[in-house]
Amino acid sequence: MSRSFKIENFVSQFILFLTALMVLIPLFWTFLNGFKYKVDIISVIPKIFFTPTLDNFIYVITKQAVYTGLLNSIIVTGISVLLGGLLGLPTAYALARYPNKWTNDIQFFVLSLRFLPPVAVAIPIMIIWLKLGLYDTRLSLIITYLLLSLSSTVWLSVPAFKQVPIEVEEAALVDGYNPYEIFLKIALPVAYPSLIGALAFSFVLIWNEFMIALMLTTTDAQTLPVVASGFTQMGRNVPWGILNASVIVLSIPPLLFLGLLSTFLDKIIKKSLGGKISG
């Protein structure tokens, strides 16, 4: 028994080790390639040792197309998330604290927006923006993305507001706070850690969005994923180094939220799902 246990243990550790490598190796490789000259990337034997260069990153940051893409991504994502929060957080609070007979239907409607196939929505939206003369502008992209940021913010913030102890809010009411003050001065600060998680999720969702951006932009408002994907379609002349560098730049912002989102995930599962299972 103890011998077979040892083998089982060894095999398990080995599988876990392999799993970790499956994440680390491709990412590490992309990272390395960002600092290589083209000769070292298109080498038939993979090169671990090479003369590093910053050329690729300098190109990414100074080249007009990539720079514009980066700027567009920052502006479009930033404003969409901000507006989604400004409108969505009050909605989530009202849904959490003032339930009525429509509350469930409203929440289901918000969630069901995620079921819409993006193509079905993107084609008509493209025609609408073309007709309004707003096609390929940041404004039209931001408005379209509100659909994403608002629905995800509302959906994820309702549980966050429900977790605020109701006694605290009732005590504030007794102290003479009006409902709006309770929202601003009590509920928001108490639920703040979870709300940041919800907004970070909405940020990642929009920053990574590709299909809608591809359909709604051609040059001026192209976001970074669209610019980066353009490089991969260049056939034999793919600028591998620059492509690696722009993929790294593209991936950094969502990864900055890794710790935050991991904690957020923990809270959501342990408090809402976990409660239901054991209770």
Add this chain to the structure above:
Amino acid sequence: MNIKTRLPILFIAPTLVLLATLALIPLVYAIIIAFQNQTLIKPDSSFVGLENFFNLFSDRRFINSLKISFIWELVTVSFTMILAIFLGILIHEKSSPVMKKFLTLLLLIPVLLPRVAAAFVWKFALHPIFGLFTYPYKLITSQSLELLSNPSTALYTVAMVDVWQWGLFFAIIILKLLETLPREPFDAARLDNAKTWEIHFYISLPMLKAPLVVLMFVKMIESLRSFDLIYVITRGGPGITTETLDMYAFSLAFIENGRVSYASSMAILMMILTAIIFTVIWKRASK
């Protein structure tokens, strides 16, 4: 709280109006153009009734994309769930607290990556000439490994990238779900000398049935958004062997003559189909 206030209306109405406008106008408009013969090239258009829908069923490329989408759903959903359950249990049982913390962070990375980035990372890693992951094969057989230009492996290779992102992410969720379970039934089972795998198969997985069904459902919906990966990695090729419904609709509307009406009728059909199938599965699964 029992107070009379207009806060709910003020807080909910603007969001609801905005969401309804942003979702319903395009949707209604999509249905209208699906019954027309609009293209992006010629300015005028007229109503053609159900013509687009009839044409779809004699369009072999549409039937092909329907089949590809179905295989894609089946492969990505089942492999994601199997990998996630397997890894989740393995981490739960066999890793030290430090390792657990490390893995929960590490395995979350792939799903956070923009799909364009994940697609590129693997497209390059599997490159037949310069790829790191095709190198060992090349070294041993002195032949190149053409996974993405081979019609019989391309779809499954792209599906692997999807499972890499979602399977590892769901493994973390399942690990956290396992940690929320009460200890007593497991201690009892261990006293009865039950094997680890038996314990999970007969106790923890049945206890987690509801959240597992939710996870599967989430993955089914997310798998419908395969476009980004396929567009960057294969663009539907080789030939049309990786052309899913959304990839075909996109090609029609943007690459081939801007046939927006025809593409729209496809998207509408796809929406109705998924709504029906998902409702049936959801009702069955949540019984």
